[in-house]
Amino acid sequence: MIRLFHLVHTSLGSKVVVALTGLGLAGFVVFHMVGNLQIFQGARAINSYAALLRDMPILLWTVRAGLLALVVFHIGLAIKLAIRNRRARPIDYAVRQFREASVASRTMAVSGSLLLLFIVFHLLHLTVGVIDPSFVEKLDIQGQRDVYGKMIHAFQDPLLVLVYVAAQIVLGLHLSHGVASSLQTLGLEHPALNRLFQGAGPAVALLVVAGNVTIVLAVLLGVVR
Numbered sequence: 001m002i003r004l005f006h007l008v009h010t011s012l013g014s015k016v017v018v019a020l021t022g023l024g025l026a027g028f029v030v031f032h033m034v035g036n037l038q039i040f041q042g043a044r045a046i047n048s049y050a051a052l053l054r055d056m057p058i059l060l061w062t063v064r065a066g067l068l069a070l071v072v073f074h075i076g077l078a079i080k081l082a083i084r085n086r087r088a089r090p091i092d093y094a095v096r097q098f099r100e101a102s103v104a105s106r107t108m109a110v111s112g113s114l115l116l117l118f119i120v121f122h123l124l125h126l127t128v129g130v131i132d133p134s135f136v137e138k139l140d141i142q143g144q145r146d147v148y149g150k151m152i153h154a155f156q157d158p159l160l161v162l163v164y165v166a167a168q169i170v171l172g173l174h175l176s177h178g179v180a181s182s183l184q185t186l187g188l189e190h191p192a193l194n195r196l197f198q199g200a201g202p203a204v205a206l207l208v209v210a211g212n213v214t215i216v217l218a219v220l221l222g223v224v225r
């Protein structure tokens with residue numbers, strides 16, 4: 001246990017934990033998007049799906065605690081690594097060599113910070129209901145929490161749609177570089193598989209962004225109502 005603690009404190013150990021927690025969070029985001037796509041199957045499908053976890057409070061709170069731990073370790077160690085890298089190179093390069101680095105890789109700290117802001121906003125909006133309390137307690141005709149109604153109500157507002165679509169662009173940038181570089185950190189590099197791993201980041205990002213943007217635009221345009 002003590003050895004594990006020391007290992008996490010090394011740069012390599014921290015990078016491995018950032019990679020593992022990042023992949024865990026990417027897995028959640030894919031799972032969450034697929035779950036939300038049930039809006040296309042109607043109110044009954046998505047409300048029953050949402051009720052499934054709520055009816056098992058121990059599982060719900062275990063998942064929530066797990067997600068919180070992933071977020072805390074991911075952000076905490078990413079900040080630590082960034083500070084350590086900066087201290088190791090106190091004088092900035094006279095001419096920054098940006099040719100090799102993609103926009104996504106150069107903006108990881110900014111996209112990560114914006115994502116954190118979005119997650120806080122999203123939880124206050126759709127889970128806690130502080131931003132719009134009108135649907136928090138509302139039940140559907142089966143007596144289940146009306147998550148469907150909540151989403152329809154939310155995404156009929158063009159301003160909220162703008163916030164969610166903008167957040168998806170930021171999420172896409174973060175995922176695109178994050179997934180690819182996490183696979184690299186974990187040593188999943190193999191000449192034959194390199195292109196596959198490099199493509200995995202943009203592929204996951206595209207999948208999540210396309211799914212999420214389709215949901216909010218389908219509501220805004222009245223395809224789902």
Ligand code: HEM
Pocket residue numbers: 029032036050064067119122123126127147150151164171212213215216
């Ligand atoms: C357009 C995109 C998204 C939609 C439509 C959406 C929809 C929702 C809805 C309806 C809920 C509340 C569910 C309920 O009341 O039972 C929720 C909760 C949540 N969402 Fe999202 N979401 C989106 C994007 C995201 C993203 C990008 C993240 C993370 C990066 C995220 C993280 C969460 C979390 C952590 C919860 C709380 C789950 C809990 O109850 O513990 N969501 N989302």
